[in-house]
Amino acid sequence: MVVGILEANRNPENAVPMEKYLRNNFSFLGIKTPLRRELVKKFFKETDILTQPLNHSFILALWEKEEREYQYAALDYIGKSVKKLTKEDLPLIEHLLITKSWWDTVDMLAANVVGAIAKRNQKIIEESIENWASSTHLWLRRTAILFQLKYKEETNEALLYEYIKRNKDSKEFFIQKAIGWALREYSKTNPYAVKRFIEATELPKLSVREGSKYLK
Numbered sequence: 001m002v003v004g005i006l007e008a009n010r011n012p013e014n015a016v017p018m019e020k021y022l023r024n025n026f027s028f029l030g031i032k033t034p035l036r037r038e039l040v041k042k043f044f045k046e047t048d049i050l051t052q053p054l055n056h057s058f059i060l061a062l063w064e065k066e067e068r069e070y071q072y073a074a075l076d077y078i079g080k081s082v083k084k085l086t087k088e089d090l091p092l093i094e095h096l097l098i099t100k101s102w103w104d105t106v107d108m109l110a111a112n113v114v115g116a117i118a119k120r121n122q123k124i125i126e127e128s129i130e131n132w133a134s135s136t137h138l139w140l141r142r143t144a145i146l147f148q149l150k151y152k153e154e155t156n157e158a159l160l161y162e163y164i165k166r167n168k169d170s171k172e173f174f175i176q177k178a179i180g181w182a183l184r185e186y187s188k189t190n191p192y193a194v195k196r197f198i199e200a201t202e203l204p205k206l207s208v209r210e211g212s213k214y215l216k
Helices: 002-007 012-021 033-047 056-064 068-080 087-098 103-120 123-132 138-146 157-167 173-187 191-200 205-211
Strands: none
Touching: 002 033, 002 068, 033 068, 056 068, 056 087, 068 103, 087 103, 087 123, 087 138, 103 123, 103 138, 123 138, 138 157, 138 173, 157 173, 173 191, 173 205, 191 205
16 A cells, blocks of 8 residues: 555655644654655556545545645545546545645645536535535635635636635634635636725735735
């Protein structure tokens, strides 16, 4: 299994600054991203796992491991399997969003995975994401704000603004940052609409600063 491959490349010296970067919330093997991707890619090739149906057990086994690189390996696998993901996989993705949560896993899942599933099956917006936008769970709210991050012209502007308005009074750094990030990305597609929204809405200073970066 991929666990043995990663374990064989453990580097305690590298682990120290990697753990510090994530505020010591997680342990690390000390494998930097380029090498990890190379090792995981080799595993994928040798096992043909990418040609098989999405393996939930494989993902969950990696997610339960202590060191952060195992969660990253799970994300590497999910990222290579995005086209296979369906509405039925959303409970698994929600579990990953609320377990061992931090921006480094949540943001990839929000923009690349939840966004992809929602684009193919918009029913999940009403059935799940709508509730996430008002959830007591910080990372579900961040996901609701960010899931359209790569939609560009396909962005549901009204929905984006609605989820931002629900969360604009939050004191959470990661919510304020998400609002700014979502607005900044959408401003590349529709700068005038974003400018009007920022001017008409009382937003946190951080959100305004981030959201206005590309606005003249």
